[in-house]
Amino acid sequence: MPDHAAPEFPGLRDAAHAVQPRTVALRRSLHRNPELGLRLPLTQAAVLSELSDLPIKTHTGRTCGSVVGVLEGDRPGPTVLLRADMDALPLTEASGLPYASTVDGVMHACGHDTHAAMLASAARLLVDRRSDLAGRVLFMFQPGEEGLHGARYMIDEGLLDASGPAGVPSLAYALHISATMPSGTVQTRPGPLMAAHDSLRVTVHGRGGHASAPHDALDPVPAAAAMVGALQTMLTRRISAHEPAVITVAQLRAGTTGNVIPETAFLEATIRTLSDSTRAYLCEQAQLCCQYTAAAYGCSASVRIDPGYPVTSNDTDAAARIDGLAASVLGPSRVTPMNSPIMGSEDFSYVLARVPGALAFLGGCPPHLDPDSAAPNHSNRVQFDEAAMVDGVAMYAALALDALR
Structure with missing residues (x-):
């Protein structure tokens, strides 16, 4: 827990639960229609459609199929970046889910469909709380995380520059769902997180x-x-x-x-x-x-x-903010210690090399499975508990509200 008292955002998780039907609908649509690489026309269009009724300025990438959204708060202030990746993996799905992939040899096996859906719904919650935002939120929907340096393409296009869509962010956050953590738990650590x-x-x-x-x-x-x-x-x-x-x-x-x-x-x-x-x-x-x-x-x-990707290294204060907010918004029992880094890699590392921030893992193991034996991320049998997306939506929104108080 951080030394400073974590602010509370009453009703935030209830609001995330209220938009859960939208979150699930977008996630399942993306899951049925996965796309690989840097060009994701169907995914990009689905995200743009979900944001279209909100007062968010959107931009699409020139060199990749990205979506960038900017939400201006009611008062001037800094910029906080929230990231979700969107690309799938070259696997043939064997999960048995009723909304399984309809594309041969392509599957959302790392949960990027949940990330995009959670961030889109978090944007909806933040629009309803614009009066609480002193600054702006930069929504980063990126392609090409699975080995294709999608974040670097977006940075090269000016995402983090003063001339970019929202100016230079002062904080950056990302969530990544994990099929081998209990559903709704949050885990992160300061310093090196991923290799x-x-x-x-x-x-x-x-x-x-x-x-x-x-x-x-x-x-x-x-x-x-x-x-x-x-x-x-x-x-x-x-x-x-x-x-x-x-x-x-x-x-x-x-x-x-x-x-x-x-x-x-x-x-x-x-x-x-x-x-x-x-x-x-x-x-x-x-x-x-x-x-x-x-x-x-x-x-x-x-x-x-x-x-490949550089080391994903979390800012100490930003990692502590995630732990504090998770304890406040989700409950202290949802925060689990992370004693060691993992040797997987992440291209959010490119953002964290330029902007203080942190990535955290969100538990998504379905309750009928044992986290110790459940099919992990990148398995063609992996399953994620959609109920965990309520917690992810609330956490994304809380991170922005906390940064722009």
Whole structure:
């Protein structure tokens, strides 16, 4: 709990419950019609339609399918940014829900449909409370969170600049639903919350030949296989045990049939770190490890590291505000401690690198499931408790009301 007393907003959760039919309707519409990537025409149109009857100035992206909304309060003051992501994942849904995806191979498996619906309904609550807003609310509906740097596209278009739609925000918040937390609970922490992510891609070059005569060829497969173990050993021998870091080789492929030694082998890995210094050092060491391992087998290696999202780091005061507001609006029992960061990544990190703020997790495990065994985010069987969206709507609105008191 923060040192300052958290303000209370009586009736806010009741108001969120009153708009729940709208929240659910928008969420289910988005869930049935998921879209991938940076261009989300159906999703963008649905969000714009939901905001169309409100006194919110909306703008759409030039380089991506974003929606930006600005709500002016009754008095001058700072700007607070609230973010929701909108894109889906390339999965075939197996949840069994009556409103399951109607698009083959595409599914809202990370809850971004709930985020967009919650933020749209929070905008409705804030419009009804404009007289309590000294400043403005900047609503950030972003595409391309799933690995495509959608937040960066919006920032490059001027979202956070003085010349942007609402000027420079002084605070920024986001909520992310979790299928493995009890429904309606809130969890966050100060400092590093989620990891930086980089992709390691390696092509091992050998010389092909007949599988019966490996001495006449230069087999890249043993070299690639050795790299898997060498990368793990390098991690434990180059990075302090007190510094969180992960390397996972998630893809390894070579060859076309059992009696041919291929000319090349390929592996792909993810690198996760929680500090800029460890990130830079581990990427450098991973490249050297792969090149020298290949050389030990007489092969060569082409190594490419594609930078992903930076570390998602919460401002200490902003994280404390979330805990205090959750205790006030939802109840003290809804706030659960988060002792350690998680090694997933988030492109809200781009916003938090420029604006003080915080991201928090909202529990969304359906009550008939056990959070410890429920299908997690990114599973094609994942389910989210829609009742938790009432709490998310109330929290989004409370964060803005608190910032613009």
